[in-house]
Amino acid sequence: MNDTGNDTETLVPQTAIEGPALAFDFPGVEIGVAEYPRGPTGATVIRFAKRASLEIDRRGGGVIMVGDYGTTDAICLAGGSVLGLEASMGVAQALHIAQGRTTGFDELALVSGAIIYDFGYRRNAIYPDKALGTAAFAAARPGWFPQGARGAGMSATVGNAAPLTPYGWETSGQGAAFRQYGETKVLAISVVNALGGIFDRDGKLVRGFLHGETGERHPLHELMVERLEHEGVEVANTTLTVIVTNQKLDHFTQGQIARQVHVAMGRMIRPFHTIYDGDVLFMVSTEEVDNPRIGPITLGEFAADTLWDAVLAAIPPDHS
Numbered sequence: 429m430n431d432t433g434n435d436t437e438t439l440v441p442q443t444a445i446e447g448p449a450l451a452f453d454f455p456g457v458e459i460g461v462a463e464y465p466r467g468p469t470g471a472t473v474i475r476f477a478k479r480a481s482l483e484i485d486r487r488g489g490g491v492i493m494v495g496d497y498g499t500t501d502a503i504c505l506a507g508g509s510v511l512g513l514e515a516s517m518g519v520a521q522a523l524h525i526a527q528g529r530t531t532g533f534d535e536l537a538l539v540s541g542a543i544i545y546d547f548g549y550r551r552n553a554i555y556p557d558k559a560l561g562t563a564a565f566a567a568a569r570p571g572w573f574p575q576g577a578r579g580a581g582m583s584a585t586v587g588n589a590a591p592l593t594p595y596g597w598e599t600s601g602q603g604a605a606f607r608q609y610g611e612t613k614v615l616a617i618s619v620v621n622a623l624g625g626i627f628d629r630d631g632k633l634v635r636g637f638l639h640g641e642t643g644e645r646h647p648l649h650e651l652m653v654e655r656l657e658h659e660g661v662e663v664a665n666t667t668l669t670v671i672v673t674n675q676k677l678d679h680f681t682q683g684q685i686a687r688q689v690h691v692a693m694g695r696m697i698r699p700f701h702t703i704y705d706g707d708v709l710f711m712v713s714t715e716e717v718d719n720p721r722i723g724p725i726t727l728g729e730f731a732a733d734t735l736w737d738a739v740l741a742a743i744p745p746d747h748s
Contacts, residue, residue, distance in 0.1 A: 433553035439464050441563035448575040448745055452606035454613050456714055457672055460568030461579040462561075467554040469507035469546055471515040472579035472602060473564040474617065474670055474712075476501060481713040482540060483679060485686040488705035490666065495540030498679065502539050502565065503710055505580040505602075505619050505668045507546035508555025516541030518561025542708040544621040544666040546583035549597070556580075573604040573617065576744040580668065584621035584742070586697075587636025587648075588665050588704075594640040600626070603741030607734045611717040612727070616735040617670040620742040624648065624699045628740060635743050648699060666706040667697060669738075671731050674716040677724070685728045686711035692732035696739045 441462040456477035463470035482500040486493070492510055504519045506512035516539050523537035530536075547553070564579075577584070581602030588597050602619045620626065625636025625647060633645045671689055690709040694700045701707055722730065 430551070430553040434555060434557050437466060437554065439466060439554065441560050443563055443567035445574045445578055447578065450573040450575060450604045450606065450741065452571055452573065452615060454606065454615050454672065455570065457615060458568035458570050459573045460564040460566065461574055462564035462567060463579065463582055464554055464556070464560060467507065467550060467552065468582040469554055469556055470579040470582045471504055471506040471556040471560050471564045472619065473519055473561070473568055474503045474672065475565065475568045476714060478714065479538065481677065481679065481682060481715055483683040483686045483711045485690045485709045485711070487690060487701040488707045489703035490706035491708055492706055493540070493542035493708050495538065497538045497540070500538050500540045500712065503670055504539060504541040504561055504564070506541065506543050506556040506561070507580055507583055509543055509545040509547060511555040512543040513541055514558050515556040515561030515564070518558035519565045521558070522562045522565040540710060542668050544580065544584060544619055544668060546621065548588070549585060550583055575601070575603050575741045577601040580619045581621070581742060584619060586620060586622050587625045587638065588623050595637045595646065596640060598635050598638050599744055600635060601742045601744050603738040605734045605737035605741060607730065609730060610719050610721055612719045612722050613674045614731050614734050615672040616731060616738040618735060618738045618742060619668040620697065620739055621665055622667045622697045622700065623665040623702050623704050624697045626739060626743065627696055627698060629736065665704055669693070669709040669735065670712065671709065671735065672712045672714065673727065673731065674714045675722065675727060676715045676718045677713045681724045682711050682713055685724055685731065688728035689732045689735060693735065693739070696736050
Protein backbone atom coordinates (compact mmCIF):
# COMPACT_ATOMS: atom_id res chain seq x y z
CA MET A 429 0.00 0.00 0.00
CA ASN A 430 1.27 3.48 -0.91
CA ASP A 431 0.55 6.49 1.33
CA THR A 432 1.74 9.00 -1.29
CA GLY A 433 -0.45 9.86 -4.27
CA ASN A 434 -2.07 12.68 -6.20
CA ASP A 435 -4.50 13.24 -3.33
CA THR A 436 -1.75 13.65 -0.71
CA GLU A 437 0.72 15.85 -2.63
CA THR A 438 0.62 19.36 -4.08
CA LEU A 439 1.71 18.53 -7.61
CA VAL A 440 2.84 21.22 -10.05
CA PRO A 441 3.24 20.19 -13.71
CA GLN A 442 6.73 20.84 -15.03
CA THR A 443 6.96 21.74 -18.72
CA ALA A 444 10.44 23.30 -18.91
CA ILE A 445 12.20 20.24 -20.29
CA GLU A 446 15.97 20.18 -20.72
CA GLY A 447 18.32 17.64 -22.22
CA PRO A 448 18.59 15.76 -25.54
CA ALA A 449 15.82 16.52 -28.02
CA LEU A 450 15.01 15.77 -31.65
CA ALA A 451 14.49 18.69 -34.00
CA PHE A 452 12.17 17.90 -36.90
CA ASP A 453 10.33 19.65 -39.73
CA PHE A 454 6.69 18.61 -39.84
CA PRO A 455 4.31 21.59 -40.01
CA GLY A 456 0.99 20.94 -38.31
CA VAL A 457 2.44 18.51 -35.74
CA GLU A 458 3.27 19.77 -32.26
CA ILE A 459 4.71 17.98 -29.21
CA GLY A 460 3.88 18.84 -25.62
CA VAL A 461 5.45 17.28 -22.52
CA ALA A 462 4.54 17.70 -18.86
CA GLU A 463 6.00 15.90 -15.87
CA TYR A 464 5.55 15.26 -12.17
CA PRO A 465 9.15 14.85 -10.97
CA ARG A 466 7.80 13.63 -7.62
CA GLY A 467 6.67 10.42 -9.37
CA PRO A 468 8.58 10.56 -11.55
CA THR A 469 5.92 10.21 -14.21
CA GLY A 470 4.66 12.25 -17.12
CA ALA A 471 2.62 12.70 -20.26
CA THR A 472 3.56 13.30 -23.89
CA VAL A 473 1.02 14.85 -26.27
CA ILE A 474 1.12 14.82 -30.06
CA ARG A 475 -1.21 17.57 -31.33
CA PHE A 476 -2.39 17.99 -34.93
CA ALA A 477 -3.35 21.33 -36.47
CA LYS A 478 -6.06 19.58 -38.49
CA ARG A 479 -7.95 16.40 -37.69
CA ALA A 480 -5.87 13.45 -38.91
CA SER A 481 -6.71 9.96 -40.11
CA LEU A 482 -5.96 7.22 -37.55
CA GLU A 483 -5.57 3.44 -37.48
CA ILE A 484 -4.48 1.52 -34.38
CA ASP A 485 -2.68 -1.82 -34.01
CA ARG A 486 -2.90 -3.51 -30.61
CA ARG A 487 -0.75 -6.47 -29.59
CA GLY A 488 0.16 -8.32 -26.42
CA GLY A 489 -1.94 -9.47 -23.51
CA GLY A 490 -2.47 -6.22 -21.59
CA VAL A 491 -3.61 -3.41 -23.90
CA ILE A 492 -5.25 -0.39 -22.21
CA MET A 493 -6.18 2.62 -24.34
CA VAL A 494 -8.98 5.05 -25.25
CA GLY A 495 -10.17 6.79 -28.40
CA ASP A 496 -10.32 4.52 -31.45
CA TYR A 497 -12.34 6.91 -33.63
CA GLY A 498 -10.72 6.50 -37.04
CA THR A 499 -9.62 10.14 -36.81
CA THR A 500 -7.90 12.16 -34.10
CA ASP A 501 -7.07 15.70 -32.99
CA ALA A 502 -4.38 14.63 -30.52
CA ILE A 503 -2.73 11.59 -28.97
CA CYS A 504 -1.75 11.43 -25.30
CA LEU A 505 0.83 8.93 -24.06
CA ALA A 506 1.24 8.68 -20.30
CA GLY A 507 2.53 6.76 -17.35
CA GLY A 508 0.36 5.76 -14.40
CA SER A 509 -1.21 2.61 -15.87
CA VAL A 510 -5.02 2.77 -16.05
CA LEU A 511 -5.06 5.86 -13.81
CA GLY A 512 -2.97 7.71 -16.36
CA LEU A 513 -5.82 7.61 -18.88
CA GLU A 514 -7.11 10.66 -17.00
CA ALA A 515 -4.40 12.70 -18.73
CA SER A 516 -6.13 12.07 -22.07
CA MET A 517 -9.29 13.62 -20.67
CA GLY A 518 -7.29 16.71 -19.70
CA VAL A 519 -6.13 16.99 -23.32
CA ALA A 520 -9.72 16.55 -24.54
CA GLN A 521 -10.95 19.30 -22.23
CA ALA A 522 -8.16 21.67 -23.33
CA LEU A 523 -9.01 21.02 -26.98
CA HIS A 524 -12.69 21.56 -26.25
CA ILE A 525 -11.93 24.98 -24.76
CA ALA A 526 -9.49 25.87 -27.56
CA GLN A 527 -12.19 25.08 -30.12
CA GLY A 528 -14.67 27.44 -28.50
CA ARG A 529 -16.56 24.79 -26.49
CA THR A 530 -18.46 23.65 -29.59
CA THR A 531 -20.71 20.65 -29.00
CA GLY A 532 -21.79 19.65 -32.49
CA PHE A 533 -21.49 15.92 -33.13
CA ASP A 534 -18.65 16.43 -35.61
CA GLU A 535 -17.04 19.20 -33.56
CA LEU A 536 -16.22 17.43 -30.29
CA ALA A 537 -12.52 16.99 -29.59
CA LEU A 538 -11.21 13.52 -30.45
CA VAL A 539 -8.28 12.42 -28.33
CA SER A 540 -6.69 8.99 -28.39
CA GLY A 541 -4.59 7.84 -25.48
CA ALA A 542 -2.63 4.92 -24.06
CA ILE A 543 -0.56 4.29 -20.97
CA ILE A 544 2.42 2.38 -19.63
CA TYR A 545 2.66 0.72 -16.23
CA ASP A 546 5.44 2.72 -14.57
CA PHE A 547 4.80 1.98 -10.88
CA GLY A 548 7.13 -1.02 -10.68
CA TYR A 549 10.28 0.65 -9.41
CA ARG A 550 9.06 3.76 -7.63
CA ARG A 551 7.56 4.03 -4.18
CA ASN A 552 4.46 6.15 -4.68
CA ALA A 553 1.10 6.15 -6.46
CA ILE A 554 1.48 9.48 -8.31
CA TYR A 555 0.08 9.32 -11.83
CA PRO A 556 -0.47 11.67 -14.82
CA ASP A 557 -3.84 13.27 -14.10
CA LYS A 558 -6.13 15.69 -15.91
CA ALA A 559 -4.05 18.70 -14.88
CA LEU A 560 -0.89 17.13 -16.28
CA GLY A 561 -2.59 16.33 -19.59
CA THR A 562 -3.84 19.91 -19.81
CA ALA A 563 -0.34 21.23 -19.11
CA ALA A 564 1.22 19.00 -21.78
CA PHE A 565 -1.34 20.22 -24.32
CA ALA A 566 -0.64 23.85 -23.45
CA ALA A 567 3.12 23.28 -23.76
CA ALA A 568 2.89 21.82 -27.28
CA ARG A 569 5.24 23.33 -29.83
CA PRO A 570 6.48 22.38 -33.31
CA GLY A 571 9.71 20.72 -34.31
CA TRP A 572 10.85 19.43 -30.89
CA PHE A 573 10.75 16.10 -29.07
CA PRO A 574 12.65 15.46 -25.79
CA GLN A 575 14.50 12.13 -25.77
CA GLY A 576 15.23 9.63 -23.02
CA ALA A 577 13.63 9.52 -19.55
CA ARG A 578 11.20 12.38 -20.22
CA GLY A 579 7.43 12.76 -20.48
CA ALA A 580 5.55 9.47 -20.61
CA GLY A 581 8.88 7.62 -20.42
CA MET A 582 10.16 9.08 -17.13
CA SER A 583 9.93 5.76 -15.26
CA ALA A 584 10.03 3.40 -18.24
CA THR A 585 12.19 0.28 -18.03
CA VAL A 586 13.22 -2.62 -20.26
CA GLY A 587 14.28 -6.19 -19.60
CA ASN A 588 11.48 -6.70 -17.07
CA ALA A 589 11.67 -10.50 -16.83
CA ALA A 590 12.32 -12.38 -13.60
CA PRO A 591 13.48 -14.32 -11.67
CA LEU A 592 16.75 -13.99 -13.58
CA THR A 593 18.94 -12.63 -10.78
CA PRO A 594 21.63 -11.32 -11.09
CA TYR A 595 20.34 -10.15 -14.50
CA GLY A 596 17.82 -7.33 -14.23
CA TRP A 597 15.98 -4.43 -15.78
CA GLU A 598 17.39 -1.08 -16.90
CA THR A 599 15.85 2.34 -17.30
CA SER A 600 14.51 3.36 -20.69
CA GLY A 601 12.40 6.30 -21.89
CA GLN A 602 10.86 7.85 -24.97
CA GLY A 603 12.51 8.40 -28.34
CA ALA A 604 11.71 9.87 -31.73
CA ALA A 605 13.20 10.04 -35.22
CA PHE A 606 12.28 11.90 -38.40
CA ARG A 607 12.95 11.31 -42.07
CA GLN A 608 11.77 12.71 -45.36
CA TYR A 609 11.70 11.24 -48.87
CA GLY A 610 10.69 13.82 -51.43
CA GLU A 611 7.51 15.37 -50.09
CA THR A 612 6.76 12.42 -47.81
CA LYS A 613 7.53 12.95 -44.13
CA VAL A 614 7.64 10.30 -41.40
CA LEU A 615 7.86 11.04 -37.67
CA ALA A 616 8.30 7.98 -35.44
CA ILE A 617 7.77 8.16 -31.66
CA SER A 618 8.05 5.35 -29.11
CA VAL A 619 7.76 5.08 -25.32
CA VAL A 620 9.68 1.87 -24.63
CA ASN A 621 8.61 0.07 -21.46
CA ALA A 622 9.08 -3.54 -22.59
CA LEU A 623 9.51 -6.95 -21.06
CA GLY A 624 12.14 -7.46 -23.74
CA GLY A 625 15.48 -5.80 -24.30
CA ILE A 626 16.49 -3.24 -26.94
CA PHE A 627 18.70 -4.40 -29.83
CA ASP A 628 20.77 -2.26 -32.19
CA ARG A 629 21.00 -2.67 -35.95
CA ASP A 630 23.84 -5.18 -35.61
CA GLY A 631 21.69 -7.44 -33.45
CA LYS A 632 23.49 -6.54 -30.23
CA LEU A 633 21.52 -6.24 -26.99
CA VAL A 634 22.15 -2.66 -25.82
CA ARG A 635 19.61 -2.25 -23.02
CA GLY A 636 17.98 -4.68 -20.58
CA PHE A 637 18.92 -7.99 -18.89
CA LEU A 638 21.98 -6.42 -17.29
CA HIS A 639 24.21 -8.47 -14.97
CA GLY A 640 24.38 -6.51 -11.74
CA GLU A 641 28.02 -7.39 -11.09
CA THR A 642 29.76 -7.84 -14.44
CA GLY A 643 27.79 -5.31 -16.50
CA GLU A 644 27.19 -7.91 -19.19
CA ARG A 645 23.89 -8.28 -21.01
CA HIS A 646 22.40 -11.48 -22.37
CA PRO A 647 19.21 -11.89 -24.46
CA LEU A 648 16.32 -13.48 -22.64
CA HIS A 649 16.36 -16.64 -24.76
CA GLU A 650 19.92 -17.36 -23.63
CA LEU A 651 19.08 -16.84 -19.98
CA MET A 652 15.90 -18.86 -20.09
CA VAL A 653 17.67 -21.95 -21.45
CA GLU A 654 19.13 -22.32 -17.98
CA ARG A 655 15.95 -21.27 -16.18
CA LEU A 656 13.06 -22.68 -18.20
CA GLU A 657 11.20 -23.69 -15.05
CA HIS A 658 11.36 -20.15 -13.63
CA GLU A 659 9.60 -18.04 -16.24
CA GLY A 660 8.01 -14.95 -14.75
CA VAL A 661 7.82 -11.17 -14.76
CA GLU A 662 8.19 -8.51 -12.10
CA VAL A 663 5.94 -5.83 -13.55
CA ALA A 664 3.51 -5.20 -16.38
CA ASN A 665 4.97 -3.85 -19.61
CA THR A 666 3.87 -1.73 -22.58
CA THR A 667 5.53 -0.04 -25.55
CA LEU A 668 3.55 2.83 -27.07
CA THR A 669 4.33 3.97 -30.61
CA VAL A 670 3.09 6.74 -32.89
CA ILE A 671 3.90 6.93 -36.60
CA VAL A 672 2.89 10.18 -38.30
CA THR A 673 3.11 10.66 -42.07
CA ASN A 674 1.77 13.31 -44.40
CA GLN A 675 1.25 10.73 -47.15
CA LYS A 676 -2.40 10.26 -48.17
CA LEU A 677 -3.65 6.76 -47.27
CA ASP A 678 -7.00 4.99 -47.32
CA HIS A 679 -7.94 3.33 -44.04
CA PHE A 680 -7.29 -0.23 -45.26
CA THR A 681 -3.77 0.64 -46.40
CA GLN A 682 -3.12 2.66 -43.26
CA GLY A 683 -4.13 -0.28 -41.09
CA GLN A 684 -1.93 -2.69 -43.02
CA ILE A 685 1.07 -0.37 -42.68
CA ALA A 686 0.40 -0.12 -38.93
CA ARG A 687 0.58 -3.90 -38.66
CA GLN A 688 3.67 -4.09 -40.88
CA VAL A 689 5.54 -1.55 -38.75
CA HIS A 690 4.41 -3.00 -35.42
CA VAL A 691 5.57 -6.48 -36.38
CA ALA A 692 8.91 -5.05 -37.57
CA MET A 693 9.51 -3.77 -34.03
CA GLY A 694 10.24 -7.38 -33.09
CA ARG A 695 13.71 -6.84 -34.57
CA MET A 696 14.34 -3.93 -32.20
CA ILE A 697 12.76 -5.26 -28.99
CA ARG A 698 12.95 -8.95 -28.05
CA PRO A 699 10.81 -10.59 -26.89
CA PHE A 700 7.95 -8.35 -27.99
CA HIS A 701 4.12 -8.48 -27.94
CA THR A 702 4.23 -11.02 -25.09
CA ILE A 703 1.30 -12.00 -22.90
CA TYR A 704 2.67 -9.52 -20.34
CA ASP A 705 2.95 -6.59 -22.79
CA GLY A 706 0.20 -4.17 -23.86
CA ASP A 707 1.72 -2.72 -27.02
CA VAL A 708 -0.17 -0.07 -29.03
CA LEU A 709 0.81 1.57 -32.33
CA PHE A 710 -1.04 4.65 -33.58
CA MET A 711 -0.68 5.11 -37.35
CA VAL A 712 -1.55 8.69 -38.27
CA SER A 713 -1.84 10.38 -41.66
CA THR A 714 -2.26 14.13 -42.00
CA GLU A 715 -3.31 13.43 -45.62
CA GLU A 716 -1.38 16.26 -47.23
CA VAL A 717 0.68 14.76 -50.07
CA ASP A 718 0.34 12.04 -52.69
CA ASN A 719 3.85 10.86 -53.52
CA PRO A 720 3.62 8.20 -56.27
CA ARG A 721 7.26 7.24 -55.73
CA ILE A 722 6.43 5.67 -52.36
CA GLY A 723 4.01 2.75 -52.33
CA PRO A 724 2.51 1.25 -49.16
CA ILE A 725 5.15 -1.46 -48.70
CA THR A 726 7.98 1.02 -49.15
CA LEU A 727 6.32 3.47 -46.78
CA GLY A 728 5.99 0.71 -44.19
CA GLU A 729 9.68 -0.15 -44.45
CA PHE A 730 10.60 3.53 -44.41
CA ALA A 731 8.56 4.01 -41.24
CA ALA A 732 9.93 0.86 -39.56
CA ASP A 733 13.52 1.88 -40.26
CA THR A 734 12.85 5.36 -38.87
CA LEU A 735 11.25 3.78 -35.82
CA TRP A 736 14.39 1.77 -35.08
CA ASP A 737 16.24 5.06 -34.60
CA ALA A 738 13.41 6.23 -32.32
CA VAL A 739 13.63 3.11 -30.14
CA LEU A 740 17.40 3.51 -29.77
CA ALA A 741 16.89 7.19 -28.92
CA ALA A 742 14.70 6.14 -25.99
CA ILE A 743 17.79 4.92 -24.13
CA PRO A 744 18.83 7.58 -21.61
CA PRO A 745 22.12 9.28 -22.60
CA ASP A 746 23.96 8.01 -19.54
CA HIS A 747 23.65 4.38 -20.61
CA SER A 748 26.67 2.09 -20.64
